[in-house]
Amino acid sequence: MADATELDRTYDFVLHAIVADGQAPHFTAIAREFGVSPDDGRRRLHDLMAAGLPNWLQPDTDLIASFAPFNNLPTQYRITVEGQQKWFAQCGLESLAMTWMFPGKTVRVDAPCLDCGEPLRVAVRDGVIENEEPRGIWFYIDIPFREWRANLPFS
Amino acid sequence: MNLFRSEEHARRWSRFRAEAAGGLLPLADAMAIMSTPRHRDRLSGRFVSSAAGYAPQFFERVKAVTRNDPFWDPTPR
Numbered sequence: 488m489a490d491a492t493e494l495d496r497t498y499d500f501v502l503h504a505i506v507a508d509g510q511a512p513h514f515t516a517i518a519r520e521f522g523v524s525p526d527d528g529r530r531r532l533h534d535l536m537a538a539g540l541p542n543w544l545q546p547d548t549d550l551i552a553s554f555a556p557f558n559n560l561p562t563q564y565r566i567t568v569e570g571q572q573k574w575f576a577q578c579g580l581e582s583l584a585m586t587w588m589f590p591g592k593t594v595r596v597d598a599p600c601l602d603c604g605e606p607l608r609v610a611v612r613d614g615v616i617e618n619e620e621p622r623g624i625w626f627y628i629d630i631p632f633r634e635w636r637a638n639l640p641f642s
Numbered sequence: 643m644n645l646f647r648s649e650e651h652a653r654r655w656s657r658f659r660a661e662a663a664g665g666l667l668p669l670a671d672a673m674a675i676m677s678t679p680r681h682r683d684r685l686s687g688r689f690v691s692s693a694a695g696y697a698p699q700f701f702e703r704v705k706a707v708t709r710n711d712p713f714w715d716p717t718p719r
Contacts, residue, residue, distance in 0.1 A: 491691035498690045506685075538690055556681070564645075578643035583669075584676040587684060601644050602651040609645070609669065614677045619669060626672040627652040628643045629662035632704065632714045 489534040496521070497535045501554060506588050509573030511551035511559040541577070556581035556588065567595040579626055586611040593617060645669075664713025671707045678703045 489497070500520050504512040518528025529549055536544055541555040551559050555577050558564075564576035568589050576582035582596040596609040610618040646652035652666055667675075680696035683689060701716050708714040 494690040495688045499685075499687050502684060502689075535690070538693075540690070540693060556684075579645040580643040580672055580676060582645070583673050584681040587682045590685075596645075598645050600647040600651050601657075602646055602655040605647055607645055607647060611673070614673065614682070616670065616673055621647060623648045624669045625646050625649045625652050626643070626667045626669060627646055627655070627658070628665040629657065629659045630665070631662070633716055633718050 489531060493531065494535055494538055497531045498538075498540075501532075501535070501551070502588075505554060505557045505559075505574070509571075511554055511557070514549050541581075553577050556584040563598050563601075565597045567597065568592050572597075580628070583609070583611060586614050662713065664708070664711045667708070674707050675700075675704055 497517060500517060501512060504510075504516065514529040514532040515525050516528075517531050518525045521528070521531070523531070532549060532551075533544075536542055536551075541553075542551070543553050544550060545552040553559060558575045558577045560575070562575045562577070564579060564582040565572055566574035566576055566582065566585050568574075569592060574585070576585055576596065579598065582598065585596065586594050588594075590613060593610050593612045596607075596611070598607050599605065600607055607624055608618070608620040609616065609624060644652075646655065649666060649668075652658060653663075678696065678700045680693075680700040683692065683696070686692065704714050704716070
């Protein structure tokens, strides 16, 4: 079983890797980072994903599917920073939290409205909404807050 | 958890449920909910070991932003 320090370090590595690359690392990259065997890298990944955070693996695999605020599979929430669109947000709410992954930079969220399909664009810098097009964008979830944890991929 | 062009667009979405209308929020409120240390501190280097401590402030923020709407009550039933 991993201790808190190991979980913190593994989490930090995975998150920084996604920020840098736009893709989640494989467990062999975790192993390389910490100088351990591939099997131990795999164990570290599974320990981290069992830590109760809003992150999950592709079912029946060792592959990261989602690691908040990022999604490792494309979603409708495209994230652009400094002209590079190489990230996807886990959901509409986490697309706003993406600002904390890129301090000091403007994070642009592009997504279609699920009702009309028209493009929406939100620009956020250090937690401040700089721009929204069109003005008056709203957020909606139909799952009550207390049920989010049990329905993470659907929330 | 989705974004819509307006409240009207969210309400007329094919999967909108009137009984879950509490889940509607203006963009600024959604941003406020995602701005406590629970979401701000992910790059802190000690996020996993600190995660439990982030919950009270996050829940307080959710409560304040949603004005105690029961839809946003975190207490399991």
